[in-house]
Amino acid sequence: MSAPTRDALAPAPVDGALASFFADGAGHGETSEHRELWDALSRAAEGGKRLRPALFHSVYLALGGRQGEVAARVGAALELLHTALVVHDDVIDGDDVRRGVPNVVGEFSARARERGHEEQKAVRYGQTAAILAGDLALAGAVRTLALCGAAPGTVARMLDLLDRALHLSAAGELADVRLSLDGDGDLATVVSMEHQKTAVYSFELPVQLAAALAGAAADHEAALTRYAQLVGVVYQIRDDLDGMFGDETVTGKSTVSDLREGKCTTLIAYARTTAAWPQIAPVLAAGTADEADATRVRTLLEECGARTYVEDLAVDFTRQARQSVAHLPQAPLLDDWARAVTRGAA
Known part of the structure; x- marks a missing residue:
C-alpha cells in the first residue's frame, strides 16, 4: 500500500469511541462529586488537536491496517492518556487555565470560592479534583486499550x-x-x-x-x-x-x-x-x-x-x-x- 499524502494528517476518528467511554463511565457513580468530576474530565478531553491519535491512525493506515473500530479505540486510549497527563501537569505547574478557559483546577477552585472558602483551601480543592480526574482518565486509557478488541497477544x-x-x-x-x-x-x-x-x-x-x-x-x-x-x-x-x-x-x-x-x-x-x-x-x-x-x-x-x-x-x-x-x-x-x-x- 502506498503511503497516504498530507490528507492523512486530518483528525483521527476517535470522537465516537470517546463519547462511548464517557457515556459508560457516567453510570459508575451516583453522587454529585462523581458527576462533577466526570463532567469536568469530559470537558478536559474536548477540543485540542488530537495530535496523538491522528499520528497513530495515519501511520496505522499507511502500514496497511484495516481494523477501523479497534483503531478508533486505540486512538481514544491515546487521547485519554494525553488528557490525564495534561490535567496532572496543570497541577504540577500551578495553572488554572487551559486553552483560554478554566481547567479542572480552575473550575473546582472557583466553586469552592463561591461557597465562601478562602483562597488556599479553594486551590487545594481544585488541585485535588484535578488529581482525581486525571487518575480516572489514566485508568480509562489503560482499560480502553486493554478492551480495544485486538488479538490477545497484540x-x-x-x-x-x-x-x-x-x-x-x-x-x-x-x-x-x-x-x-x-x-x-x-x-x-x-x-x-x-x-x-x-x-x-x-x-x-x-x-x-x-x-x-x-x-x-x-x-x-x-x-x-x-x-x-x-x-x-x-x-x-x-x-x-x-x-x-x-x-x-x-x-x-x-x-x-x-x-x-x-x-x-x-x-x-x-x-x-x-x-x-x-x-x-x-x-x-x-x-x-x-x-x-x-x-x-x-x-x-x-x-x-x-x-x-x-x-x-x-x-x-x-x-x-x-x-x-x-x-x-x-x-x-x-x-x-x-x-x-x-x-x-x-
Whole structure:
C-alpha cells in the first residue's frame, strides 16, 4: 500500500469511541462529586488537536491496517492518556487555565470560592479534583486499550508499550521540575528530559502502537521509533523557542511564563555555557520576570548564540528523523508529519 499524502494528517476518528467511554463511565457513580468530576474530565478531553491519535491512525493506515473500530479505540486510549497527563501537569505547574478557559483546577477552585472558602483551601480543592480526574482518565486509557478488541497477544504488546511510556513520562516530568528547582542541567540532560517528558508518549507511543496493531516487522518498528524520538524532541524544542520568541497570539503560549517558572529549556542550557549567563541567571532565580525582563533575556539569548544554536539543533534532529525512515514505503507520509509538527525545522 502506498503511503497516504498530507490528507492523512486530518483528525483521527476517535470522537465516537470517546463519547462511548464517557457515556459508560457516567453510570459508575451516583453522587454529585462523581458527576462533577466526570463532567469536568469530559470537558478536559474536548477540543485540542488530537495530535496523538491522528499520528497513530495515519501511520496505522499507511502500514496497511484495516481494523477501523479497534483503531478508533486505540486512538481514544491515546487521547485519554494525553488528557490525564495534561490535567496532572496543570497541577504540577500551578495553572488554572487551559486553552483560554478554566481547567479542572480552575473550575473546582472557583466553586469552592463561591461557597465562601478562602483562597488556599479553594486551590487545594481544585488541585485535588484535578488529581482525581486525571487518575480516572489514566485508568480509562489503560482499560480502553486493554478492551480495544485486538488479538490477545497484540493487546499485551500494546499494554507493554503503554507501560513503558508511562514510566518514562513520569521520570521526565519529575526531571523537568528538578532541573527548574536546582537551576542546573547541561544541554544533553535537558534534551533527554524533553525526550522522556514529551517525545515518548506523544510520538513514540503512537507509532509503536500503530506498528504493533498492524503487525509491522521489528526493524520497521525500530525505524519508526527512532523517527518519532527525534521528531518529538524537535516538537519540544520548538515549544522552547515559542516560549521565548513566539507570537503569543499565534502560539497561545506566554513568552514570559518559562522565565518566571525558571524552566530549564534548551535555550537556557546553552546560555549557561556562555558569557551571557551571569545576566540571565538572576532573572530565572527571581521568579518574577515581566515583559521587560523577557525582552532583555531575548536579546541576550540572541547575542550569545543560543537561539541560533537551538534552531540549528532542531533542523539537524529533523534531518536525522527523516533519514531514519527514508527507506520505508511510508517515508512521504512521515515527511509530511515532520514538516507539520516541527514547522520551521523541517
